[in-house]
Amino acid sequence: MAAGEKKKVIIIGAGPAGLTAAYELLDKSEDYQVVVLEESGCFGGISRTVEYHGNRMDMGGHRFFSKVPEVNAWWEKMLPTQGAPSRDDKMLHRTSSLKSGGPDPEQTDRVMLRRNRLSRIFFKNKFFDYPVSLKPETIRNMGFGTTMEVGFSYLASAVHKRPENSLEDFYINRFGKKLYSMFFEHYTENLWGRHPSEISPEWGAQRVKGLSINAILKDIFGKAFHKKRSG
Numbered sequence: 359m360a361a362g363e364k365k366k367v368i369i370i371g372a373g374p375a376g377l378t379a380a381y382e383l384l385d386k387s388e389d390y391q392v393v394v395l396e397e398s399g400c401f402g403g404i405s406r407t408v409e410y411h412g413n414r415m416d417m418g419g420h421r422f423f424s425k426v427p428e429v430n431a432w433w434e435k436m437l438p439t440q441g442a443p444s445r446d447d448k449m450l451h452r453t454s455s456l457k458s459g460g461p462d463p464e465q466t467d468r469v470m471l472r473r474n475r476l477s478r479i480f481f482k483n484k485f486f487d488y489p490v491s492l493k494p495e496t497i498r499n500m501g502f503g504t505t506m507e508v509g510f511s512y513l514a515s516a517v518h519k520r521p522e523n524s525l526e527d528f529y530i531n532r533f534g535k536k537l538y539s540m541f542f543e544h545y546t547e548n549l550w551g552r553h554p555s556e557i558s559p560e561w562g563a564q565r566v567k568g569l570s571i572n573a574i575l576k577d578i579f580g581k582a583f584h585k586k587r588s589g
């Protein structure tokens with residue numbers, strides 16, 4: 359390589375990881391010439407925003423959340439936190455915590471909007487909490503028959519644990535086959551583009567930390583016990 363010539367870097371994929379890597383290389387040094395190769399023809403990977411009938415939406419509801427201060431600082435630099443209410447905040451009389459001095463979303467697009475998190479699964483024309491919670495509404499939505507099936511399939515998987523070779527085994531061992539087929543199988547396949555039987559079980563341990571039927575039951579009975587004591 360001749361003196362002064364830049365090193366060529368090829369990055370495959372213009373999703374958040376590829377774009378961040380390209381940005382960081384160009385930001386930190388003048389020594390690189392960066393080329394990002396993207397097969398789909400659009401930026402953003404599975405986090406991308408698409409336009410549909412004049413509305414802009416993500417491929418799946420995305421919110422940004424991180425416990426890592428460096429990552430938060432990076433994003434604050436890219437998209438500073440909302441400092442004034444947006445049109446929908448006003449229409450819905452929503453009071454979200456705003457950052458003093460932050461940008462006004464009605465004036466600029468370079469702004470990270472603050473939103474309360476609400477994730478639900480739309481299944482058989484009903485909304486279910488995500489992560490799934492066992493509350494009377496969930497049981498009402500599922501119906502008595504399905505709730506019984508869920509209960510028995512959970513008991514079956516509690517008695518006969520599968521060897522955990524895939525994410526499918528991981529979910530079935532913790533939730534039973536019925537609940538897995540209702541809420542996790544297709545969701546996971548849509549989310550990651552792979553069937554859970556092809557994904558490693560460690561992935562599940564990372565994604566659904568603390569989420570299990572035991573944790574849900576503990577939560578329900580814990581609350582009921584607490585209510586009784588304080589009532």
Ligand SMILES: Cc1cc2nc3c(=O)[nH]c(=O)nc-3n(C[C@H](O)[C@H](O)[C@H](O)COP(=O)(O)OP(=O)(O)OC[C@H]3O[C@@H](n4cnc5c(N)ncnc54)[C@H](O)[C@@H]3O)c2cc1C
Pocket residue numbers: 370371372373374375376395396397398400401402403404405417418419420421422423548549550
């Ligand atoms: C429904 C849904 C909801 C989500 N919600 C959240 C959320 O709320 N918060 C959050 O932090 N994360 C969320 N995620 C996860 C987040 O979208 C991903 O973690 C993130 O997009 C991963 O970024 P990435 O760049 O690693 O990969 P990807 O986004 O998958 O990007 C990879 C890119 O590489 C391209 N590519 C792949 N192979 C090649 C090749 N051989 N040649 C050229 N190009 C190639 C692809 O076309 C794609 O554009 C969600 C994901 C989905 C689907």
